[in-house]
Every structure is written in structure tokens, then in C-alpha cells.
Amino acid sequence: FPRYQIGESLLPATVHGIAHLLDVSDELKEAAFTIKHGGTFKWGANPEPWTFDFAVSRRMPGATGYAYQVERMKFDKILLDNARRHGVEVRENSDVLDVLKAEDGRVRGVRYRDDEGREHEVSARYVVDASGNTGGLYKKSGAKREYSPFFRNLALFGYFNGGKRLPKPNSGNIFTCAFEHGWYWYIP
DSSP: OOOOOOOOOOOIIIIIIIIITTTTTHHHHHHOOOEEEEEEEEOOOSSSSEEEEESSSSOOOOTTSSSEEEEEHHHHHHHHHHHHHHHHHOSSSSSEEEEEOOTTSSSEEEEEEOSSSEEEEESSSSSOOOOTTTHHHHHTTTTTOOOGGGOOOOOOOOOOTTTOOOOSTTTTEEEEEETTTTEEEEEO
């Protein structure tokens, strides 16, 4: 850790709400992530791109009129280090083997193997499977994922050198464009 993940396009509620509650606002600012003031779309009946701003007005941007495009490796490290500073016991390079359940069926912890091959059990008030689509902790808990057939589709991503940005003041915005059988987004 940190490990590679596709970048993330944050929203003001994350940057100015959750980040403030977690006490990482200054670290996000110091990380020099790309600032975005809103989103730009080419979507719908009008073929011309249109933009929404997070601020009420460019003339009155306010303190919460922006968010960030973050590099996940840097962002995740900020969050992990912050969790450690606030007393979270972090166990890296460990594989979850099974869930521990209370008598009422609630997940109360996990059994895991550390990087030296030793097995351990740990209990917690809350157990969160934040491992993404490839994670299987939910299966071990007996839960089922129900996917909508409508949203079962394909997503591709890539990185490009020399990509053009939108003109200022929208140069940090996500750009989202719809076409006949899909859509794409471009995050600077």
C-alpha cells in the first residue's frame, strides 16, 4: 500500500464535508490535486457542451466552489495514514479468510492470515468490505449481490499523453460525452 487504482473525481461534499470531518482537508490541499470547479457535458438534445459550476456564481465562488481530481495512490495513502493517526490498527498484506458472526447472524469480525502466514481473529463493531468488485467478503458473509441487467455493461479506461484540457476556467472539470450506444468521461 498504496497500490494502483483508477483515479477518482471527488465532489464538494467530500472535499469540504467528509474531508473536514476526517481532518484531512489540509493534506488534500497540499497534495496539489487538479482542481475542478464543476462538470462539462455534451449530453442530450443540445449538441453544444454545457457546464455546471459547483459555485453559485463565478463572481461569488465561495469556499466550497471546487473539488479535486485525485490520484488514488496519493489519496488512499492520505486516508490510510490519517486512520492510523486516529488510532485505527491497520493490517496490511493480510488476506481475509472468513467472517466471524455473532449469534444473531451479524458479522462481528474476520479471520485473516498475515504476511508471515499466521492466522488471527479480530472483532469490530463494524466490518466494511471495501475491496471493490473483485472482493468476496460479502460471499463469506452469506450476502448476495443483485446486479441490474440494465447496468451490466462494459467499462474501459486508459491514460493518454498530450490530452487537451477544456479552456479555463473549466480546465480541471470532468468532461462527459454521450453518443448513440454509450458515453465516456475524460478526467484531467
